[in-house]
Amino acid sequence: MEAAQQVSEVEDRRALVERLREEARRLRITDIRMLEKAGSGHPGGTLSAADMIAALYFHKLRIRPDDPMWADRDRFVLSKGHCIPIVYAALARLGFFPEEQLMTLRELGSPLQGHPDRVRLPGIEASTGSLGQGLSIAVGMAIAGRLDGADWRVYCMMGDGESQAGQLWEAAMLAGKRGLSNLVGILDQNLVQQSDLVERILDIEPVVAKWRAFGWHVREIDGHDMEQILDALDEVETVTDRPALVLSHTVKGKGVSWMELDPEWHGKAPDAEQAARAIAELEGTATGGGA
Amino acid sequence: MAKATREAFGEALVRVGGDPRIVVLDGDLMKSNFTYLFRERYPDRFVECGIAESNMIGVASGLALAGKIAWASSFACFLSGRLETIRMSVGYQAANVRLAGTHAGVGIGDDGASQMALEDVAAMRALPNMTVIQPGDAVETERCVEYLVEHEGPVYLRLTRQKLDDVNPPDYRFELGKAVVLREGSDVALLGTGATVQEALKAADELAGEGVEARVINVHTLKPIDHETILAAARECGRLVTVEDHNVFGGLGSAVAEVLAANGSGAPLTVLGATDYGQSGKSEELYDAYGISAKHVAEAARALAKGS
Ligand SMILES: Cc1ncc(C[n+]2csc(CCOP(=O)(O)OP(=O)(O)O)c2C)c(N)n1
Ligand SMILES: [Mg+2]
Numbered sequence A: 001m002e003a004a005q006q007v008s009e010v011e012d013r014r015a016l017v018e019r020l021r022e023e024a025r026r027l028r029i030t031d032i033r034m035l036e037k038a039g040s041g042h043p044g045g046t047l048s049a050a051d052m053i054a055a056l057y058f059h060k061l062r063i064r065p066d067d068p069m070w071a072d073r074d075r076f077v078l079s080k081g082h083c084i085p086i087v088y089a090a091l092a093r094l095g096f097f098p099e100e101q102l103m104t105l106r107e108l109g110s111p112l113q114g115h116p117d118r119v120r121l122p123g124i125e126a127s128t129g130s131l132g133q134g135l136s137i138a139v140g141m142a143i144a145g146r147l148d149g150a151d152w153r154v155y156c157m158m159g160d161g162e163s164q165a166g167q168l169w170e171a172a173m174l175a176g177k178r179g180l181s182n183l184v185g186i187l188d189q190n191l192v193q194q195s196d197l198v199e200r201i202l203d204i205e206p207v208v209a210k211w212r213a214f215g216w217h218v219r220e221i222d223g224h225d226m227e228q229i230l231d232a233l234d235e236v237e238t239v240t241d242r243p244a245l246v247l248s249h250t251v252k253g254k255g256v257s258w259m260e261l262d263p264e265w266h267g268k269a270p271d272a273e274q275a276a277r278a279i280a281e282l283e284g285t286a287t288g289g290g291a
Numbered sequence B: 001m002a003k004a005t006r007e008a009f010g011e012a013l014v015r016v017g018g019d020p021r022i023v024v025l026d027g028d029l030m031k032s033n034f035t036y037l038f039r040e041r042y043p044d045r046f047v048e049c050g051i052a053e054s055n056m057i058g059v060a061s062g063l064a065l066a067g068k069i070a071w072a073s074s075f076a077c078f079l080s081g082r083l084e085t086i087r088m089s090v091g092y093q094a095a096n097v098r099l100a101g102t103h104a105g106v107g108i109g110d111d112g113a114s115q116m117a118l119e120d121v122a123a124m125r126a127l128p129n130m131t132v133i134q135p136g137d138a139v140e141t142e143r144c145v146e147y148l149v150e151h152e153g154p155v156y157l158r159l160t161r162q163k164l165d166d167v168n169p170p171d172y173r174f175e176l177g178k179a180v181v182l183r184e185g186s187d188v189a190l191l192g193t194g195a196t197v198q199e200a201l202k203a204a205d206e207l208a209g210e211g212v213e214a215r216v217i218n219v220h221t222l223k224p225i226d227h228e229t230i231l232a233a234a235r236e237c238g239r240l241v242t243v244e245d246h247n248v249f250g251g252l253g254s255a256v257a258e259v260l261a262a263n264g265s266g267a268p269l270t271v272l273g274a275t276d277y278g279q280s281g282k283s284e285e286l287y288d289a290y291g292i293s294a295k296h297v298a299e300a301a302r303a304l305a306k307g308s
Helices: A001-039 A043-060 A083-092 A099-104 A134-147 A166-177 A197-204 A208-211 A226-237 A272-283 B005-016 B036-042 B053-065 B078-079 B083-091 B120-125 B138-147 B194-208 B225-236 B252-263 B283-289 B295-308
Strands: A075-078 A154-159 A183-189 A217-222 A244-249 B020-024 B046-048 B068-076 B095-100 B131-133 B155-158 B180-184 B186-192 B214-218 B220-222 B238-249 B269-274
Touching: A001 A043, A001 A083, A001 A099, A001 A226, A001 A272, A043 A183, A075 A083, A075 A134, A099 A208, A134 A154, A134 A166, A134 A183, A134 B238, A154 B005, A183 A208, A208 A217, A208 A244, A208 B020, A217 A226, A217 B180, A226 A244, A226 B138, A226 B155, B005 B020, B005 B036, B005 B095, B005 B138, B020 B036, B036 B046, B046 B053, B053 B068, B053 B078, B053 B083, B053 B095, B068 B078, B078 B083, B078 B120, B078 B155, B083 B095, B120 B131, B120 B155, B120 B220, B120 B252, B180 B194, B180 B238, B186 B225, B186 B252, B186 B295, B194 B214, B194 B238, B194 B295, B214 B225, B220 B252, B225 B238, B225 B252, B238 B252, B238 B295, B252 B269, B269 B295
Parallel strands: A075 A154, A154 A183, A183 A244, A217 A244, B020 B046, B020 B068, B068 B095, B095 B155, B131 B155, B186 B214, B186 B238, B238 B269
Antiparallel strands: B131 B220, B180 B214
């Protein structure tokens, strides 16, 4: 009996992992389409975050698309706000707004602003885009949750370039001091920032030691391995005395071979031909030699 | 030839860069603010600070206090966002720091509000010893950067992402604090700064077709502001329109209003500028949506003419 149950749990996990992988693939394709249509945006950091965003929005986050301001929802703060299109893609798929609206990204009057705007778009928890500020807002939310005795959690995704910002460490210090176990940081360590590799601009290593020194539980994963992502998101829920950081080792531009780890693709939209090539690769229909 | 003032800035820095006192600081935006040109030429005097603008500003101050001419550059919003750091580490110390804020205003377009400085002039103007300059084209930017080599004291230079038409002649000479009359006229005065100078010029063309002769004034120095030229315009034209890619709470319009009011001028003034935080869109679309394109300048001038 017990063995049978274990088998079915393993099967369920496998099915979940498969489903989320497929969602991540769809998010990446939608992301490329949106950026191409908008004619500007940030492919690199959206693609590196896609797997984690899929796991959060299609599995982990306790949210209600038909009631975005539900008081007991989990909060997700995208501190690296320039990567918001990958979140828009998830919100639309969940029904927060019609999918047609995705193609209005960055247009005058669209709620889908170039950077997240919580006033214009329900489902966005915090307006961001100036790097280094998101974790402070997430800490404030987590303290509020504690004051209210609520059980919702706050997730905050940050960039590795962004980790150069002093305010981020001020927030980390406060969260550690207060033992905010309802706060989960996610570091999308994709190795590249705007102008160059993080290591060459201003190295943030040893970053694990830094977070630990600030009183955080740290779990390192391959951020493109869905099983590891799920394990990490489950594990952080078992930590009860401190905030947790998922250090997600990723590849900037993941999924489009010729964008990967190339700073050129930090903040430039693909043109129609490039988008078609990118999508073919993501769909697994690319014909060889097309890189 | 149309050029973004951020690009002219980066090129001018290289040209003056032979001066060993000059040190350039960047916050992971060297390709956007064109300081990569200086880095290529003078790598030893380029300090990459990463995404950490408060620290960059403080380091610039230290360099200046130790005898360097420190140029710190980032998007205008990320500099003015560190107002108290600038107040304490730059202004109050009278440090010889130049802050170059690129990507000013709604003119940046698609990226939207979070990257749009629309209050930076107000913030910088509020610091007592801060000089605030906003060039209207490439040649003005170049002459200004050259002038600033020998200037003493803190300076804020506001630059555009988008290309600007040439509004000045090639032999243009930059004079700090002296607004430039680009076009004579005595029916109405149109005052622009930075990217809106070209809008004022286009509006004047439009008005000329209707028999209205507009005086166009390029207010490149927002602080100290040119009292004489503004008061002469009020006297001789009777009415004024200011236009800025900045909000109306403390920028060019406010500075002009202060001059008029303090000198007892009752000349009617219309202030064109943003009244919110900005949003995504195409640059030209946003100039229309925020009422700061040539069309709106001309309209404001007509309305003023009717009212008197
Ligand atoms: C305070 C601030 N400074 C500069 C910028 C401009 N900027 C936008 S994205 C970026 C690089 C971010 O790199 P990283 O955090 O590694 O993000 P990712 O690689 O995930 O795109 C920079 C410098 C900004 N948005 N905010
Ligand atoms: Mg990165």
